[in-house]
Amino acid sequence: MSTITNNDTDSSIFRPAIVLLAGLTLVVGVIYPYAMTGLGKVMFNDQAEGSLVVQDGKTVGSSLIGQAFTSPKYFWGRPSATGPMPNNAGASSGSNFGPTNVAQFDAIKGRVEALKAADPGNTAKIPVDLVTASASGLDPEISLAAANYQLARVARERKLQESQVKAIIDQLAQHPALGLLGEARVNVLALNLALDKLAK
Numbered sequence: 001m002s003t004i005t006n007n008d009t010d011s012s013i014f015r016p017a018i019v020l021l022a023g024l025t026l027v028v029g030v031i032y033p034y035a036m037t038g039l040g041k042v043m044f045n046d047q048a049e050g051s052l053v054v055q056d057g058k059t060v061g062s063s064l065i066g067q068a069f070t071s072p073k074y075f076w077g078r079p080s081a082t083g084p085m086p087n088n089a090g091a092s093s094g095s096n097f098g099p100t101n102v103a104q105f106d107a108i109k110g111r112v113e114a115l116k117a118a119d120p121g122n123t124a125k126i127p128v129d130l131v132t133a134s135a136s137g138l139d140p141e142i143s144l145a146a147a148n149y150q151l152a153r154v155a156r157e158r159k160l161q162e163s164q165v166k167a168i169i170d171q172l173a174q175h176p177a178l179g180l181l182g183e184a185r186v187n188v189l190a191l192n193l194a195l196d197k198l199a200k
Helices: 006-043 102-118 144-157 162-172 188-199
Strands: 052-055 059-062 141-145 186-187
Touching: 052 188, 059 188, 141 144, 144 162, 144 186, 144 188, 162 186, 162 188, 186 188
Parallel strands: none
Antiparallel strands: 052 059, 141 186
16 A cells, blocks of 8 residues: 655645646747747738837937927927926836826916917917827827817928928828727827928
8 A cells, every 4th residue: 555745745736736837928928029029020020110200311309209309399298297308218107197187287377478478469279289298108199189279380490381290280280080080180290301302
């Protein structure tokens, strides 16, 4: 009659657990990530590589991440509350300030003043997306209303006809999917690059 030692009991308990842990680590930690990465590169290569925008052989940004344009000759994007710098993709976040928060009120007031200082003659209503940050802090697009609000300033700074700038906005405008989903908008980086190309 054989006897079961403690060592036999321990190995019979732990062996399946160790095999299962090793197997799941291999499948979930190695095979699955590599398979999904490979599939993404084959089917959606541009998105898998970060939707990078290349101009004259140099990477100038991503179509998915906003940039902080400050020169009056450029269209300005939506404000960003990420730290320690605007549009920091490594720290995507909003300010989490509510509409009655004093800090939020002061931030909006400062943004309104900056827009008015850059274009004193503009008496149009300022679109909300030009003075409020998004939840992600990375918005690469602005509404067509926000683009049209800045149109006169950009045309004046670049010594262009407003109709020329408006034509570029209309050309790059993205409209709601199926006419219902989302808002009419334009990518700020694409818009500014098109203007730079026109200047050349």
